[in-house]
Amino acid sequence: MNTPKELRYSEEHEWVQVEGEKVRIGISDFAQSELGDIVFVELPEVGDEITVNEPFGSVESVKTVSELYAPVSGKVVEINEELNDSPEFVNESPYEKAWMVVVELSDSSEVDKLMTAEQYEEMIKE
Amino acid sequence: MHKEDQPLIFELSTPGRVGYSLPEMDVSETDLSELLPEGFLREEEPELPEASELDIMRHYTALSKRNHGVDSGFYPLGSCTMKYNPKMNENVARFNGFAHLHPLQDESSVQGALELMYDLQEHLIEITGMDEVTLQPAAGAHGEWTGLMMIRAFHEANGDHNRTKVIVPDSAHGTNPASATVAGFETITVKSDENGLVDLKDLKKVVGEDTAALMLTNPNTLGLFEENILEMAEIVHGAGGKLYYDGANLNAVMSKARPGDMGFDVVHLNLHKTFTGPHGGGGPGSGPVGVKADLIPFLPKPIVTKQDGVYKFDYDRPQSIGRVKPFYGNFGINVRAYTYIRTMGPDGLKAVTEYAVLNANYMMRRLAEYYDLPFNRHCKHEFVLSGKRQKKLGVRTLDIAKRLLDFGYHPPTIYFPLNVEEAIMIEPTETESKETLDAFIDVMIQIAKEAEENPEVVQEAPHSTVVGRLDETTAARKPILRYQKAE
Numbered sequence: 153m154n155t156p157k158e159l160r161y162s163e164e165h166e167w168v169q170v171e172g173e174k175v176r177i178g179i180s181d182f183a184q185s186e187l188g189d190i191v192f193v194e195l196p197e198v199g200d201e202i203t204v205n206e207p208f209g210s211v212e213s214v215k216t217v218s219e220l221y222a223p224v225s226g227k228v229v230e231i232n233e234e235l236n237d238s239p240e241f242v243n244e245s246p247y248e249k250a251w252m253v254v255v256e257l258s259d260s261s262e263v264d265k266l267m268t269a270e271q272y273e274e275m276i277k278e
Numbered sequence: 279m280h281k282e283d284q285p286l287i288f289e290l291s292t293p294g295r296v297g298y299s300l301p302e303m304d305v306s307e308t309d310l311s312e313l314l315p316e317g318f319l320r321e322e323e324p325e326l327p328e329a330s331e332l333d334i335m336r337h338y339t340a341l342s343k344r345n346h347g348v349d350s351g352f353y354p355l356g357s358c359t360m361k362y363n364p365k366m367n368e369n370v371a372r373f374n375g376f377a378h379l380h381p382l383q384d385e386s387s388v389q390g391a392l393e394l395m396y397d398l399q400e401h402l403i404e405i406t407g408m409d410e411v412t413l414q415p416a417a418g419a420h421g422e423w424t425g426l427m428m429i430r431a432f433h434e435a436n437g438d439h440n441r442t443k444v445i446v447p448d449s450a451h452g453t454n455p456a457s458a459t460v461a462g463f464e465t466i467t468v469k470s471d472e473n474g475l476v477d478l479k480d481l482k483k484v485v486g487e488d489t490a491a492l493m494l495t496n497p498n499t500l501g502l503f504e505e506n507i508l509e510m511a512e513i514v515h516g517a518g519g520k521l522y523y524d525g526a527n528l529n530a531v532m533s534k535a536r537p538g539d540m541g542f543d544v545v546h547l548n549l550h551k552t553f554t555g556p557h558g559g560g561g562p563g564s565g566p567v568g569v570k571a572d573l574i575p576f577l578p579k580p581i582v583t584k585q586d587g588v589y590k591f592d593y594d595r596p597q598s599i600g601r602v603k604p605f606y607g608n609f610g611i612n613v614r615a616y617t618y619i620r621t622m623g624p625d626g627l628k629a630v631t632e633y634a635v636l637n638a639n640y641m642m643r644r645l646a647e648y649y650d651l652p653f654n655r656h657c658k659h660e661f662v663l664s665g666k667r668q669k670k671l672g673v674r675t676l677d678i679a680k681r682l683l684d685f686g687y688h689p690p691t692i693y694f695p696l697n698v699e700e701a702i703m704i705e706p707t708e709t710e711s712k713e714t715l716d717a718f719i720d721v722m723i724q725i726a727k728e729a730e731e732n733p734e735v736v737q738e739a740p741h742s743t744v745v746g747r748l749d750e751t752t753a754a755r756k757p758i759l760r761y762q763k764a765e
């Protein structure tokens with residue numbers, strides 16, 4: 153299982169990459185392997201506000217539909233439109249091609265509450 | 279099993295071949311263009327398949343042999359109550375007086391049908407412990423929506439306009455949050471505790487002045503009885519909310535416990551499940567909704583009433599949420615449910631519940647040695663195993679389900695409820711014999727052993743069906759929904 157060291161992780165298996173005042177968000181390698189083949193990704197719209205721990209979208213796999221829980225709060229400034237046509241990116245490249253949204257943080261201290269790669273690896277071990 | 283390829287009906291088509299003969303026309307022919315506006319006239323002939331009656335018969339008979347239904351084998355699909363549908367129901371539904379009615383016939387000429395509807399309403403009132411019932415909704419989810427619209431109308435009639443939230447447990451059936459959303463509510467999830475029941479502390483946290491209702495199925499989708507139901511009712515009622523009972527799981531408590539007595543205000547029933555309407559690729563459903571007295575004014579209209587021995591449709595209901603289905607619901611399914619209730623009688627219905635619960639507990643105990651049992655308590659009509667142990671060996675719940683096909687079984691419900699990892703949800707129903715249950719259990723045990731000793735045979739299953747593993751991913755990502763003729 154791939155868990156890049158430079159990212160932070162939420163309990164709901166989202167990864168967060170800090171880019172100044174903004175963060176880029178996606179789901180972890182572990183999450184995509186648990187979900188199986190992703191067939192549809194539903195994302196918010198640019199300009200939407202998302203709230204920490206609340207759903208901001210969903211991913212549908214052949215098995216199930218799962219909500220995406222916001223790891224931080226803020227305003228959506230970019231979404232990955234390519235996932236509309238290529239949901240398989242989530243399985244093939246969860247940390248690069250399958251980033252989902254870029255969010256302008258409303259409270260940057262929320263990032264510090266997220267897990268480090270080591271902590272996240274510990275959590276998914278069980 | 280049939281291995282050979284079955285062509286599509288379109289591929290069996292031969293130009294000019296006909297499989298029908300129509301009688302001489304006995305009315306004068308009129309040009310279509312005189313009857314229909316131009317925009318509605320097609321320019322080309324539709325490309326319908328052309329085949330003889332015998333070709334068509336063989337084609338569909340061959341397809342039907344590939345089907346699986348309760349009449350062909352065990353069907354332990356959790357949360358679906360795939361019990362046997364007695365053929366007596368079919369006979370009664372085909373009585374001329376039922377099958378040949380026209381929905382616009384005068385009431386005086388359909389008194390028998392109205393009597394049946396009235397009596398069915400009365401029976402369902404008694405079975406659920408509610409005060410009045412509508413037979414209109416076409417299935418469970420439609421009943422949920424109807425019930426929630428009534429709850430909404432109730433709050434609004436009380437000037438209570440801020441009740442915008444419906445609470446559902448995390449183990450709820452997907453239709454619950456979906457119906458709440460379609461009815462214009464926001465859904466809030468309550469967590470389950472370590473016993474698989476609604477977490478009362480969490481419930482207390484989420485109820486409030488904005489609570490319109492709590493939706494609950496009891497037993498819940500884990501097959502566990504929500505034993506704190508009276509306390510939950512108190513919490514929700516205390517905050518001014520209503521309690522909605524998803525009666526899809528009534529098979530577990532019928533004639534033993536009544537939602538009305540547990541404190542529920544609105545109930546929907548799935549007559550196509552508990553009361554033996556054919557379902558699962560079969561006929562339509564029926565999802566009657568029962569309510570307590572304070573919600574009666576909001577019921578859909580019409581309701582069948584009885585005055586001086588005469589039955590009639592009562593349309594004089596000014597606060598009604600209106601009609602929720604053309605005409606009077608899926609009448610044919612209601613005839614079947616009525617027949618079932620009258621055939622079984624009160625003691626029969628009680629026995630149904632007892633055997634449904636006994637069968638499920640028997641299977642659960644025999645399987646618990648080989649599969650993980652996340653909630654180790656008595657279950658009601660169904661139980662949920664987890665394929666976690668097999669997953670460690672590289673065998674997923676999906677693989678186990680596919681392997682069951684090799685033995686001629688319809689697999690259980692999988693990956694639901696969502697709060698159990700690798701869930702396998704088994705509902706045997708009361709109509710299966712111990713021999714059938716044992717045979718299925720033995721196969722499940724064999725598969726558990728295969729997962730340890732020979733995992734490929736499970737991972738690559740099914741081996742004996744007409745088609746093997748389907749490419750579900752491509753089917754979902756790039757669906758081809760229309761037949762296209764090869765050029």
Ligand SMILES: Cc1ncc(COP(=O)(O)O)c(C=O)c1O
Nearest residue numbers: 357417418419451453524526563
């Ligand atoms: C618990 C539960 N609720 C609601 C429903 C929805 O019923 P229907 O499929 O008739 O709309 C089901 C259906 O299986 C169910 O199991």
